[in-house]
Amino acid sequence: MKQYRIEPDKGVEIGLYSIGEHLPNPHTGELISSQQRILELIEASKLADEAGLDVFAVGESHQTHFTTQAHTVILGAIAQATKNIKVASSATVLSTSDPVRVYEDFATLDLISNGRAEIVAGRGSRVGAYSLLGYDVRDYEELFEEKMELLMKLNNEDTVTWEGQFRAPLKNASILPQPMNGVLPIWRAVGGPPASAIKAGHAGVPMMLTTLGGPAINFKHSVDAYREAAKKAGFNPATLPIATTGLLYTAKDSQDALREYYPHINAGMQALKGGGYPKQQFAQAVDHRDALMIGSPQQIIEKMLYQYELYGNQRFLAEIDFGGVPFDKIAKNIELLATEIIPAVKKHTAKK
Amino acid sequence: MKIVGIAGSNVGTKTRTAVDVTLQKARDKYPDAEITLLDLAEYDMVFSDGRNYTDYEGDTKFVTETIMAADAIIIGTPTFQASIPATLKNIFDLLPVNGFRDKVVSILVTAGTARHYLMVEMQLKPILAYMKAHIVPTYVFLEDKDFHRKEIINDDILFRIERLVEDTVQLTNAYANIREEKDAEYDF
Numbered sequence: 001m002k003q004y005r006i007e008p009d010k011g012v013e014i015g016l017y018s019i020g021e022h023l024p025n026p027h028t029g030e031l032i033s034s035q036q037r038i039l040e041l042i043e044a045s046k047l048a049d050e051a052g053l054d055v056f057a058v059g060e061s062h063q064t065h066f067t068t069q070a071h072t073v074i075l076g077a078i079a080q081a082t083k084n085i086k087v088a089s090s091a092t093v094l095s096t097s098d099p100v101r102v103y104e105d106f107a108t109l110d111l112i113s114n115g116r117a118e119i120v121a122g123r124g125s126r127v128g129a130y131s132l133l134g135y136d137v138r139d140y141e142e143l144f145e146e147k148m149e150l151l152m153k154l155n156n157e158d159t160v161t162w163e164g165q166f167r168a169p170l171k172n173a174s175i176l177p178q179p180m181n182g183v184l185p186i187w188r189a190v191g192g193p194p195a196s197a198i199k200a201g202h203a204g205v206p207m208m209l210t211t212l213g214g215p216a217i218n219f220k221h222s223v224d225a226y227r228e229a230a231k232k233a234g235f236n237p238a239t240l241p242i243a244t245t246g247l248l249y250t251a252k253d254s255q256d257a258l259r260e261y262y263p264h265i266n267a268g269m270q271a272l273k274g275g276g277y278p279k280q281q282f283a284q285a286v287d288h289r290d291a292l293m294i295g296s297p298q299q300i301i302e303k304m305l306y307q308y309e310l311y312g313n314q315r316f317l318a319e320i321d322f323g324g325v326p327f328d329k330i331a332k333n334i335e336l337l338a339t340e341i342i343p344a345v346k347k348h349t350a351k352k
Numbered sequence: 353m354k355i356v357g358i359a360g361s362n363v364g365t366k367t368r369t370a371v372d373v374t375l376q377k378a379r380d381k382y383p384d385a386e387i388t389l390l391d392l393a394e395y396d397m398v399f400s401d402g403r404n405y406t407d408y409e410g411d412t413k414f415v416t417e418t419i420m421a422a423d424a425i426i427i428g429t430p431t432f433q434a435s436i437p438a439t440l441k442n443i444f445d446l447l448p449v450n451g452f453r454d455k456v457v458s459i460l461v462t463a464g465t466a467r468h469y470l471m472v473e474m475q476l477k478p479i480l481a482y483m484k485a486h487i488v489p490t491y492v493f494l495e496d497k498d499f500h501r502k503e504i505i506n507d508d509i510l511f512r513i514e515r516l517v518e519d520t521v522q523l524t525n526a527y528a529n530i531r532e533e534k535d536a537e538y539d540f
Contacts, residue, residue: 063407255540258538262540274405274420275451278453279535282538
């Protein structure tokens with residue numbers, strides 16, 4: 001775990017991530033400017049850093065309703081604005097980027113942040129980047145696998161010689177600058193089904209698994225498949241960290257949390273996926289066995305500990321800004337995480 | 353109430369005729385309803401590649417968004433090789449897995465022979481059920497002999513179409529009431 005800068009003895013890491021979507025606050029109909037959305041993300045990273053959270057991550061989506069397309073630039077500003085918090089992507093759409101440029105960007109980010117940068121590489125669950133940046137979505141799978149292999153090679157070798165289908169070959173190329181200790185933590189972003197969890201395990205790459213909603217136990221298949229694939233490929237699963245991610249909203253009591261959050265999750269899903277969140281399903285979600293992190297701080301603690309038991313994960317990242325949640329509520333969620341939820345979860349998951 | 357009628361093939365006239373007659377009955381009986389025809393022969397649709405329907409462009413985006421905005425959908429389909437045509441299957445492939453949740457879907461089916469009578473039960477209804485539709489149980493089955501030069505000449509069919517329209521609207525209202533009642537149980 002050390003090469004991934006993770007110390008499991010200190011308990012499960014808890015952080016925040018944003019996919020940078022830019023939607024109106026459904027309670028008021030107000031849509032803040034792109035500039036304000038970006039500045040508030042940077043502001044939220046400062047609050048999270050001051051409150052002692054472990055990670056702050058920003059992802060990219062290249063289409064309407066989004067505003068963090070240039071996520072590495074925003075991460076640079078976050079690195080400069082913060083002191084201790086790890087700075088990661090969530091995710092970098094590697095398939096439509098040049099792995100060399102991605103590595104240069106994050107190595108630089110690692111230097112600016114004094115060794116806090118991480119890459120989370122994904123294929124993108126939205127396809128806007130493909131046509132915009134000149135890639136064919138029919139190469140979805142092969143683009144990612146080839147580029148992921150190259151990215152890992154860039155991380156592990158000093159001079160790189162490589163040839164592939166989607167990029168000019170490299171001959172004894174040195175990638176500069178190099179990150180703080182010569183290597184970056186690189187994760188593979190994995191959606192629900194086990195197929196890409198198996199690919200991550202097979203390659204011995206840490207996995208960041210999204211657990212957006214529904215019974216938490218459904219995602220256990222992917223966790224097990226990941227560790228099994230890693231073992232078969234000759235890696236020791238105990239050395240490979242797993243992060244899980246999910247939507248989170250908490251308030252003093254669960255009724256407030258449900259009332260305040262429902263319009264956000266419903267309108268957000270409607271805008272991004274074209275279908276709302278059924279109330280019946282949302283009402284069920286406060287149960288500790290459901291992956292959606294909704295409820296009072298005590299209920300969130302129960303959910304996190306239940307999932308920790310299920311998955312044995314080293315990190316949980318919460319998305320607290322989905323669907324136009326206003327900044328004062330984002331700040332309130334960070335406060336409740338820092339003062340009530342994280343101390344309890346750390347206490348139960350740290351080795352005494 | 354938004355009702356969308358789909359004529360599900362890009363060739364032939366009988367399915368379109370049946371959908372036209374059905375939507376006209378709906379307009380006459382329910383003047384307040386917002387009724388739209390989507391004849392797939394008139395649109396240039398791409399094949400589904402798995403993306404969210406909102407991420408398509410042009411006709412594909414228009415057709416899928418129109419369907420997703422509907423409260424009730426009346427699907428007219430011919431029978432091709434003992435099943436629905438590819439044009440109609442592509443519409444289902446373009447939509448989300450729960451695409452018909454909270455929507456009422458009713459069916460008109462045309463066929464060259466009465467031997468295809470159970471095609472809807474075996475081919476179409478399982479897809480609609482998977483996509484969470486509230487399916488109107490009875491459907492209208494039309495054979496070639498029920499048409500003459502773009503008109504329906506069988507009174508039995510015309511009566512059945514009237515009942516299909518009524519059932520579609522009534523079930524849509526009933527499910528809306530059920531949903532409202534259920535949602536009122538939650539204070540969020």
